[in-house]
């Protein structure tokens with residue numbers, strides 16, 4: 001006797017095969033099933049894709065393997081459980097939570113495995129900085145420094161990604177991209193949100209990022 005449901009009689013396994021096909025079909029075409037069923041299917045599909053790419057990147061991406069190795073050497077052993085695939089209710093594709101010591105990968109937000117790789121490397125740089133340099137995330141210049149490193153060392157500012165965003169310039173493209181993206185991230189940090197008027201704040205963020213960028217231009221650790 002077996003309690004394995006897959007060994008049950010033919011009609012029910014036919015039914016489950018059909019059910020799988022129907023769900024898959026409705027996932028692709030958007031037809032059949034309720035809206036909730038389709039949403040659940042879609043979320044499950046995004047979760048599985050995210051988990052699959054995460055596994056592959058952790059094993060085969062030279063950049064991810066490099067970061068994981070250096071995190072381990074710095075005393076921060078990162079396992080698959082510390083890199084969390086999850087639906088996100090915001091427009092970014094990932095994030096690092098210093099409090100949780102974990103990276104969130106926003107399933108369904110990646111347009112390719114390379115995009116997910118860049119996001120993961122970016123967040124792992126933050127994790128490395130947090131582990132190695134005891135970054136004070138409330139300090140504007142500390143955060144700016146980590147953002148600049150994350151944007152420079154990941155593929156965030158590669159040429160093709162910039163073209164997709166609509167930013168095309170022929171000189172100092174990489175440096176400008178690093179600067180622009182670091183300002184956006186520092187500005188979004190809830191820990192350094194302050195009261196002064198917006199224009200003054202932008203100048204302050206811009207100055208912090210520029211000063212830190214000048215200082216770091218020759219630094220390429222890890």
Ligand SMILES: [Zn+2]
Nearest residue numbers: 126147150185
């Ligand atoms: Zn960042």
